[in-house]
Amino acid sequence: MRLDKYLKVARLIKRRTVANEACDGDRVTVNGKEAKASYQVKVGDVIGVTFGNRSLRVRVLSVPEFATKEQAALLYQELPPETKE
Numbered sequence: 001m002r003l004d005k006y007l008k009v010a011r012l013i014k015r016r017t018v019a020n021e022a023c024d025g026d027r028v029t030v031n032g033k034e035a036k037a038s039y040q041v042k043v044g045d046v047i048g049v050t051f052g053n054r055s056l057r058v059r060v061l062s063v064p065e066f067a068t069k070e071q072a073a074l075l076y077q078e079l080p081p082e083t084k085e
Contacts, residue, residue: 001063003028003047004037009065011072012049012058022049046079055081 001009007019007028022028023037029048030039041047045060058076067075 001041001065002037003030003035003039003041006041006060006063007047007049009067009072010058010075011067011069012047012056012076027051047076048082057082 004016004019004023007013007022008016013019013022019028020037023035023039026034027050028035030041030045032046032048035047041060041063043060043063046057047060048055048057050056057079059079060076062075064071064075
């Protein structure tokens, strides 16, 4: 599944167009590297998203085509923010 679609299905970003813009604006990373919206998400990937001065890191646990509101939180595991040393 494409990265922009995963961000929407997992409800990390509300709309797919906003997710696409975030990817194009270099605000989304996968496994520590900047990723485009077309990146194919796999189980085990670590996705980082920056929202203004706040950032979020998650590990992908599942990649379904559709998810209900209740299932969305089960698609990923939230990780602590990355520290810069």
